[in-house]
Amino acid sequence: MWEVDRDIVKRLPWEKETVQTDDNSGRTVYPDVIVHVRSEQYANLLVLEAKRNWDGKKLPEIDSRKLEGFTDSQGDFRYRWGAFINFVTAAKTKYCEVTWFWDGKQSTEHDLIWIP
Numbered sequence: 750m751w752e753v754d755r756d757i758v759k760r761l762p763w764e765k766e767t768v769q770t771d772d773n774s775g776r777t778v779y780p781d782v783i784v785h786v787r788s789e790q791y792a793n794l795l796v797l798e799a800k801r802n803w804d805g806k807k808l809p810e811i812d813s814r815k816l817e818g819f820t821d822s823q824g825d826f827r828y829r830w831g832a833f834i835n836f837v838t839a840a841k842t843k844y845c846e847v848t849w850f851w852d853g854k855q856s857t858e859h860d861l862i863w864i865p
Contacts, residue, residue, distance in 0.1 A: 793828040801836045821853035
């Protein structure tokens with residue numbers, strides 16, 4: 750079992766002026782959903798970021814960078830998988846589009862889940 754050091758401050762690998770995980774100026778990063786084993790270091794399984802009706806052809810850069818940082822196998826968080834979920838509800842056909850991340854990189858794979 751891993752020994753947990755509660756005094757460790759985890760950070761995403763970005764410049765000081767950008768989003769951090771421990772700042773006090775309102776730019777702190779909190780993923781929308783996380784799945785992990787509590788009290789076990791590096792037992793982070795899944796991190797999710799979600800948006801509704803995102804209509805860009807690319808993911809929002811900030812979400813993409815967060816998911817890359819959270820899933821970096823050499824980083825502070827080391828989530829096994831990350832996913833950006835776009836809930837498309839504005840059109841007649843409703844669906845979720847899921848973009849996957851692992852090992853600090855965005856996959857070219859996308860899943861579409863149709864909503865009845």
